[in-house]
Amino acid sequence: MEHTKHIWRVGILVIVAITGFVFFRVLLIPPSYGIRGSYRYDNVAEQMAIEPRHGEVRGCNECHDERVDELRAGPHENVACENCHAPLSTHVKDDEKEWDMSVNKTGEWCVRCHLFLPARPKSHPQIDPVEHLVKVGVKQVGRDWSDVVCFKCHEPHDPTPEDEDTVASGIDGNAK
Amino acid sequence: MPILVPEHTGFLFPNDLHVSWSLMIVMYPYITGLVAGAFIVSSLYHVFGSERFAPVGRLSLGASFCFLIFATAPLLNHLGHPERAFNIMITPNFRSAMAGFGILYNTYMLILALEIWFVWRQDIILIARHSRGIKRQFYKLLALGVYDISAEALAHDRKATRILASIGIPAACALHGYVGFLFGALKSNPWWSTPLMPIVFLFSAVVSGIAALIIMYMISMKITGRSISDECVDGLSKMLWAFLIVTLTLEILEIVTLAYEAAEEWQIISSLLFSKLSLEYVGLQMMMGGFVPLILLAIIVLMSPTPPIRNTLALISSLLLLVQVFAMRWNVVIGGQLFSKSLRGFRDGYQPSFFEREGVLAAVLILLAPFAATLVFARVLPLFDYIDKQAQTRRPGPGEQQVPLTSE
Numbered sequence: 001m002e003h004t005k006h007i008w009r010v011g012i013l014v015i016v017a018i019t020g021f022v023f024f025r026v027l028l029i030p031p032s033y034g035i036r037g038s039y040r041y042d043n044v045a046e047q048m049a050i051e052p053r054h055g056e057v058r059g060c061n062e063c064h065d066e067r068v069d070e071l072r073a074g075p076h077e078n079v080a081c082e083n084c085h086a087p088l089s090t091h092v093k094d095d096e097k098e099w100d101m102s103v104n105k106t107g108e109w110c111v112r113c114h115l116f117l118p119a120r121p122k123s124h125p126q127i128d129p130v131e132h133l134v135k136v137g138v139k140q141v142g143r144d145w146s147d148v149v150c151f152k153c154h155e156p157h158d159p160t161p162e163d164e165d166t167v168a169s170g171i172d173g174n175a176k
Numbered sequence: 177m178p179i180l181v182p183e184h185t186g187f188l189f190p191n192d193l194h195v196s197w198s199l200m201i202v203m204y205p206y207i208t209g210l211v212a213g214a215f216i217v218s219s220l221y222h223v224f225g226s227e228r229f230a231p232v233g234r235l236s237l238g239a240s241f242c243f244l245i246f247a248t249a250p251l252l253n254h255l256g257h258p259e260r261a262f263n264i265m266i267t268p269n270f271r272s273a274m275a276g277f278g279i280l281y282n283t284y285m286l287i288l289a290l291e292i293w294f295v296w297r298q299d300i301i302l303i304a305r306h307s308r309g310i311k312r313q314f315y316k317l318l319a320l321g322v323y324d325i326s327a328e329a330l331a332h333d334r335k336a337t338r339i340l341a342s343i344g345i346p347a348a349c350a351l352h353g354y355v356g357f358l359f360g361a362l363k364s365n366p367w368w369s370t371p372l373m374p375i376v377f378l379f380s381a382v383v384s385g386i387a388a389l390i391i392m393y394m395i396s397m398k399i400t401g402r403s404i405s406d407e408c409v410d411g412l413s414k415m416l417w418a419f420l421i422v423t424l425t426l427e428i429l430e431i432v433t434l435a436y437e438a439a440e441e442w443q444i445i446s447s448l449l450f451s452k453l454s455l456e457y458v459g460l461q462m463m464m465g466g467f468v469p470l471i472l473l474a475i476i477v478l479m480s481p482t483p484p485i486r487n488t489l490a491l492i493s494s495l496l497l498l499v500q501v502f503a504m505r506w507n508v509v510i511g512g513q514l515f516s517k518s519l520r521g522f523r524d525g526y527q528p529s530f531f532e533r534e535g536v537l538a539a540v541l542i543l544l545a546p547f548a549a550t551l552v553f554a555r556v557l558p559l560f561d562y563i564d565k566q567a568q569t570r571r572p573g574p575g576e577q578q579v580p581l582t583s584e
Contacts, residue, residue: 003332005322006297006320006324013320014290025266029267117188118186119188119192119193
């Protein structure tokens with residue numbers, strides 16, 4: 001076959017490209033890939049070696065038992081502390097308090113769990129925050145609740161509002 | 177970030193509150209569709225030898241290539257960790273529908289690149305011969321160092337082109353049919369899960385591809401001061417009309433079947449299409465984007481108007497059809513996520529904002545990128561310069577190398 005030099009060249013180029021791809025692919029496949037399925041099996045051990053960051057439900061008990069009792073007594077009994085605070089590992093190291101625990105004090109935080117959503121079970125207490133704040137006598141605050149402090153009226157650990165009078169007096173929910 | 181009181185209605189499952197496949201996932205089948213559509217036009221010339229499509233023979237290949245380069249851009253922009261996209265090629269799970277894309281995409285890219293090389297080889301060599309310095313080295317490299325443009329070599333090129341283009345047709349169909357399959361194979365969603373989905377996607381892809389070509393062809397003729405080939409626009413319009421008829425028929429048949437069966441999903445789908453998406457579906461996809469071009473193109477086909485009128489009609493219908501196909505992608509991708517899996521309620525609406533990462537600006541930039549790339553492509557490999565000459569000298573003799581370069 002004459003005049004096919006260019007076809008040979010491009011053919012070789014394609015073969016080099018494909019073998020190059022296959023070669024690098026083989027190099028890049030992690031060694032333990034595929035032992036138990038389409039994933040890297042070594043990863044299982046790596047995950048198991050990671051120190052847990054959260055203290056789980058009872059993680060705070062040994063040092064904050066009064067808080068725990070307080071929480072257990074109210075409607076937030078099933079809300080774990082770390083939902084509103086931060087993971088235990090940001091606060092305690094080797095069973096000693098090492099860093100301050102952060103506290104999220106914005107209304108957004110409460111709204112995350114208490115916003116009215118049709119997808120939420122009816123039994124869960126839900127509010128439309130704009131309506132709620134107007135109803136309980138706080139002046140209209142618009143839709144940005146990063147400054148609204150819900151626990152002016154609701155103690156976060158035991159949120160059922162106890163004193164109807166506080167409410168009637170019309171506390172300014174915006175005040176910090 | 178203000179929390180907005182959401183606008184959903186009816187009964188939703190807790191995990192289906194939001195639309196998570198954004199505008200970018202609308203762009204992805206859209207751009208992939210333009211690839212397939214442009215390629216199929218180029219095949220009409222390169223495989224079936226329809227001479228009337230010669231003027232867009234190269235443009236369609238170049239455009240297809242440039243669209244292909246950017247077909248993954250919206251996906252990568254959507255991913256939180258774009259670099260992990262390569263894992264799907266290094267360690268594909270062959271039972272995953274998503275993994276198919278890497279294989280189809282790369283196969284198609286290879287075929288297209290080879291075909292482009294064979295089609296442009298003669299030009300590459302001629303340019304290399306007529307230039308010096310770095311430019312010459314660059315084109316010499318592109319030519320892989322072989323300067324053979326004898327009649328036999330060119331005959332081999334044509335044969336190779338034909339073979340590649342004919343492998344390319346099923347590859348293009350597979351690439352885009354696959355995108356439709358991704359949606360069609362999601363059995364949890366009655367608006368997506370139909371075996372017709374890949375076919376509808378494929379045909380509307382061809383429609384959008386032809387429409388984009390007509391627009392690009394007319395604009396490039398205008399810019400470069402050439403005259404528009406009547407035959408070519410006429411042929412493209414007829415083809416566009418034919419594919420549009422099939423596309424609309426399929427799209428309507430799908431709805432008619434759903435409506436007539438009136439199974440449990442029809443309740444939600446009908447209120448999705450005729451109230452939630454009435455503008456996008458009835459207005460854009462069916463009326464403005466579907467029936468108006470259908471009539472405009474029918475005027476071209478049936479009444480053979482004078483060239484200026486025909487060109488205007490073709491241009492308007494192409495623009496409308498680009499909108500139609502985009503609306504169709506939107507209605508499928510976004511529409512399919514608007515209702516809950518409960519089939520009894522609607523999620524929050526979806527409106528991309530302008531500046532966010534997956535917003536309108538990003539979409540516009542990603543859509544413009546292939547057109548910009550086509551301009552660059554045209555500077556490296558001429559899209560039109562040699563066409564007239566080649567049409568005349570189908571079998572260039574040994575004197576061919578003396579032909580001066582028009583661009584220099």
